[in-house]
Amino acid sequence: MSDALENFDLEDPVLPRWIKKKALTSGGYPYDEKIDGDAYDTQMLQVQRQLALLQHDQAKTGKRIVIVFEGRDAAGKGGSIASYLENLNPRFNMDVALPKPSDREKTQWYFQRYVDWMPAAGEQVLFDRSWYNRAGVEPVMGFCTPAETDKFLEEVPDFEKMLVRDGIHLFKFWLTIGREMQLKRFHDRRHDPLKIWKLSPVDMEALKRFDDYTKARNRMLQTTHTPHAPWRIVFNNDKKRGRLAIMRSVLNALDYEGKDTGLIGEVDDKILLTPKAFMKTHSEL
Numbered sequence: 163m164s165d166a167l168e169n170f171d172l173e174d175p176v177l178p179r180w181i182k183k184k185a186l187t188s189g190g191y192p193y194d195e196k197i198d199g200d201a202y203d204t205q206m207l208q209v210q211r212q213l214a215l216l217q218h219d220q221a222k223t224g225k226r227i228v229i230v231f232e233g234r235d236a237a238g239k240g241g242s243i244a245s246y247l248e249n250l251n252p253r254f255n256m257d258v259a260l261p262k263p264s265d266r267e268k269t270q271w272y273f274q275r276y277v278d279w280m281p282a283a284g285e286q287v288l289f290d291r292s293w294y295n296r297a298g299v300e301p302v303m304g305f306c307t308p309a310e311t312d313k314f315l316e317e318v319p320d321f322e323k324m325l326v327r328d329g330i331h332l333f334k335f336w337l338t339i340g341r342e343m344q345l346k347r348f349h350d351r352r353h354d355p356l357k358i359w360k361l362s363p364v365d366m367e368a369l370k371r372f373d374d375y376t377k378a379r380n381r382m383l384q385t386t387h388t389p390h391a392p393w394r395i396v397f398n399n400d401k402k403r404g405r406l407a408i409m410r411s412v413l414n415a416l417d418y419e420g421k422d423t424g425l426i427g428e429v430d431d432k433i434l435l436t437p438k439a440f441m442k443t444h445s446e447l
Contacts, residue, residue: 188340219418224283233337259290
């Protein structure tokens, strides 16, 4: 971590100019301005109408969908899920954010508590963090042993192959942000009374372990990006662009009654990358 980042004071209510200036374009983000608000509203309305049609189709066909959201702290996972689900029926479209495992759950098969949340016919489940805790936060924070992570990385491709073979449509998104953007969002949380609840001791520790998370993520992508369960990397410095990219990626990948690719729009390939493309240019993020 650079001297400037080491000297960053989260408790100072004034955000340093250098962070404010660099945040949006940090990490090589390809845009120097956020998406226009009116353009975003128009595109989001079109995309959410298509999600409503997908929901109607699911009710008729029994499609099951699982979407995994992973990424650094403050990468925008929760907001992306909230936008995705905004106009969908919560009885059949669920946001799952599991707490740390209980003493009993710690003695179970690692994947067991996630299996309990797999969708029935016509349902969609969005995981705000998932079984990939064992490849990211757990090894970085010392919550599991290296052997447990090794075992997980060996087993998870087979686990996901079982889900897909059973007919589940599985999507995996890794949300990435630049270092200065992460600092800005942490600062926003610390000094906004409506957001401070989002900060936790683990989040605070994550600021010190940026590079450790990078190494863990790179290993995870290299071992768990498979043809049957590929990762999609979302460069999420601009949350609104990222949300559109995620929704469009899902909608374009599925067949459903009423699908209109013109209204869905094309996925922005500047911010939604394959792991290979991401690692080639942004592996240090």
